[in-house]
Amino acid sequence: MGWAIALHGGAGDIPLNLPAERRLPREAALKHCLNVGVAALKANKNALDVVELVVRELENHPNFNAGKGSVLTTAGTIEMEACIMDGNTMKCGAVSGLTTVVNAISLARLVMEKTPHIYLAFDGAEAFAREQGVETIDSSHFITSENIERLHQAKEANRVQIDYTQPITANSNKETTAADANGDSQIGTVGCVAVDSCGNLASATSTGGLVNKMVGRIGDTPIIGAGTYANHLCAVSATGKGESIIRGTVARDVAALMEFRGLSLKEAASYVVDDRVPKGTCGLVAVSATGEVTMPFNTTDETYI
Structure with a gap:
């Protein structure tokens, strides 16, 4: 049996007119992480190990909204969240409200494997991280100059947003598009799905959330069945506006459309993205047990919430 893998760096696209100094690092990071995953699958690593490995790599890259590149809350702080799920066993682990954990996805896996629970958050999750000896660092490590500017623009506009794409004006209350004056594109949540050569499926997702989100807000990423899910049929990792995805x-x-209506992975994913959530709010990557891959999204022309 063959294997398959897909990853994402957030809902939306990287415009062709994005300056090379911004576009090339993002493209290179995605290609590098894909190659890491492919090499692991070729080396017969199981799907769960592969998705964790790939998402760790993405978390360590500052051009994505996870780990090092996480966007800021309205208080200018970091609150990271992640989730991992093993389709073979249906075991899963999730974390939210992390401020010092270098790789949230690995802590989520430890929650799955080392506790009787599925989900730990905030002080409890941080205490568990220290208890397990995972790598932590001062929260200033995660704060980039770009995300300080993103928060500044979101506050000027008085809104919560996936990212910024054009200069904010005092009278700007309308929706904006990804093709804009400064040529930037939204960064985003990261995720990976894989099926290994034995047919095992797994999904992993990690994010910093929304720019200017309220302190304590939890999105779709760590919620099983919303932003992350895997079973014996497929593995899915979603990204976009968490409230709509939830x-x-x-x-x-x-997965349910495949199981109960007999749809193919592509048919099921397309139906969900096109008909289950509003336009401009969602994208996903998914693989099936047979190696089918699909990556539908409806976010290209919508950036603000």
């Missing part, structure tokens, strides 16, 4: 139970609905 309402649409996006990741689980893809």
Whole structure:
């Protein structure tokens, strides 16, 4: 049996007119992380190890909204979250409200493997990280100058947003598009899905959330069946506006349409993205047990919430 893998660096796209100094590092990071995952699968690593490995690599790259590049809350702080799920066993682990953990996805896996629970958050998750001896660092490590500017622009506009794409004006209350004056594109949540040569499926997702989000806000990423899901049929990792993804139970609905209506992975994922969530709010990557890969999204022309 063959293997398959897909990853994402957030909902949306990288415009062709994005300056090379911004575009090339993002493209290179995605290609590097994909190559890491492919090499691991070729070396017969199981799907769960592969998705954790790939997402760790993405978390360490400052051009994505996870780990090092996490966006800021309205208080200018970091609150990271992540989730991992093993489709073979249906075991899963999730974390939220992390401020010092270098790789949130690995702590999520430890929650899955070392506790009787699925989800730990905030002080409890941080205490568990120290207890397990995972790598931690001062929260200033995660704060980049770009994300300070993103927060400044979001506050000027008085809104919560996936990212910024154009200069904010005092009278600007309308939706904006990804093709804009400063040529930037949204960064985003990271995720990876894989099926290994034995047919095992796994999904992993990690994010810093939304720019200017309220302190304590939790999005779709760590919620099983919303931003992350895997079973014996497929593995799904979603990204976009978390509130819409939660309402649409996006990741689980893809699996449910395959299980109960007999749809293919592509049919199921397309239906969910096109009909279950509003336009401009969602994208996902998914693989099936048979190696089918799909990556639908409806976010290209929508950036603000």
